[in-house]
Amino acid sequence: MTQTYKYREIYLKIKQDILSQQYNSHEKLPSKRQLANDQSVSINTVKNAYEQLFAEGYIYTKERQGYFVEVLNKLIIQDHHVSQPLNNNPTQIKSSFRYSLSHMTTDISQFPIDFWSKHVKEAFSTFKNEMSEIPIYKGPLELRKSIAQLISYKRGVSCYPEQIIVSSGTANLLSTLFKTLSDNQKIAIENPGYSRMRKLFIDMGQEVVNIPLDHKGLSVNTLKTEKPDFVVTTPSHQFPTGTIMPISRRIELLNWVTEQNKYIIEDDYDSEYKYGTDNIPSLYSLDKNDRVIYLGTFSKTLMPSLRVSYMVLPYPLLYKFDLATETSITDLSSINAYALHLFIKSGNYEKYIRKMHHIYTEKRELFLKILSKEFKEDITIYDMQAGLHFLLNIKSTLSYKEIEQKAHDNSIELYTLRRFMVEEPANSSIKTLIIGFAKIELEDIEPAILKLKEIIYN
Structure with a gap:
């Protein structure tokens, strides 16, 4: 047991006794020498404990008389209060996805x-x-x-x-x-x-x-x-x-x-x-x-x-x-x-933008090519030639909530138009998906689209 630990132990014990009113206001505490003998520690250890209590306002000193307990009201603890552990429910932690089609992300793999x-x-x-x-x-x-x-x-x-x-x-x-x-x-x-x-x-x-x-x-x-x-x-x-x-x-x-x-x-x-x-x-x-x-x-x-x-x-x-x-x-x-x-x-900012423009162009073109190949006439791509996402209208009997849930269950980060509407979108056979292509790797684009196809047509 280290001396530092003993000082903390003495400090915490006296503090708890004061808060639980084991001491009366203005009651004199044991002298440093007496407490050091009782606890089998050095006088400096007791001195450190008392100085910490003094710094926090639990005790005060009188010259050549020692340490005394301050006047403290009893801390109110309501009867119904029970300390609760933090909820570590995994659903409250942001999920990690195998494929990200999020519009909110960027590719930082090439960041200089x-x-x-x-x-x-x-x-x-x-x-x-x-x-x-x-x-x-x-x-x-x-x-x-x-x-x-x-x-x-x-x-x-x-x-x-x-x-x-x-x-x-x-x-x-x-x-x-x-x-x-x-x-x-x-x-x-x-x-x-x-x-x-x-x-x-x-x-x-x-x-x-x-x-x-x-x-x-x-x-x-x-x-x-x-x-x-x-x-x-x-x-x-x-x-x-x-x-x-x-x-x-x-x-x-x-x-x-x-x-x-x-x-x-x-x-x-x-x-x-x-x-x-x-x-x-x-x-x-x-x-x-x-x-x-x-x-x-x-x-x-x-x-x-x-x-x-x-x-x-x-x-x-x-x-x-x-x-x-x-x-x-x-x-x-x-x-x-x-x-x-x-x-x-x-000039490094402009160099980086040019590099990322080339990478995003390649990802975007591959996305559009494979989507058209796999879904054919079942989709309409709203490609406005700008940004890091595009809209995809797709025929599906699934509801927006079902598409979002199935994507989540299959480790795909995907958002639909429903997220950005004030009111719930009308129930129709055409659903609008927001396809972000920034974060996903080139080699993952085709597997992600095939998995999306499986979700839509299952």
Whole structure:
């Protein structure tokens, strides 16, 4: 038995006796020498135990008189309270799947960890003074400058670094933005659309209206009826349908928010990956009246766990935001922020995107080829040549829940349109699946499709 253990043992025993009121308030404790003799330990061991009790406020000292018990009320423990072990039910732990067809994942097998590690080390040496101070809420200016340059030539977003706020996620950015607004807002969200964002606004107490889609994207006619204050949209690759909003609908939408003095929140969540076409210009690039709030993320290009997203605010909202957050502290990892800045500045970010574009193109083409071969006329593929997922309409007598459950039972991570609808989809012979192709390995694509075929036709 070590001396450290004896000190803890004495400390814990006296603490428990005090809490259970075995000692009276102001009662004198045994002297250090007496307790050391009784416990057969050194005086220093007792001294350490008493000092810990003193530090936590259980006892106090009187000069040359010793240690005494503080006045403590008895801790109330309700009769019905029984300590329960944590529920380690395996169903509460995220399942590990053999095949992932998730739209939320990325392929990080090719991530240039050596370059990233190099930039982390460089960030420590280059920005050690900045990282030793409390970070500003908007994120490091260096990173915001890099992002401003990146989205200027990639997405046509012309802005100043001062307009950019970098955070650990889109949800944090939007939560902070709407806290700066004095009144509850009416927010329009695409249906089907990003369910987590819908839930975020509802949890914030905002009024949410769901806007249906047509072949051009969200319905402006419905917006005119509902008259929301903010419109959340994914125009470059609608989530989850993949629809690319044409210029006619973009102009119609911009004109409406300009006339009504409202705002658009453009979620440009996976703008980097296009297949067979050039990048689709952002809605922000068309806006000449400060009506668009632009959201971007590095979750799809690098990895979701990096947790770096950004928001570009128009000037009418920027002053309020800066005023409301001037004493706030960011939750963004400073070391990741500076490393990302160096990653972009060095050109390694662009090299990685080009490499991953080639890999995703190969996976996507193989997916489309094998799906068409195996399902033939029983499927319709909505291939919008963008992003890391596509929609698949498939003939099936199974319900959405049955498809999801059977996929889970066969170790396939699969999501259906049901996840993104406000209401339960109508029961029909055609079911819509969301097929993500980023994480799955090339050699696993055919086995995964064959297993899906077995599920659908069984």
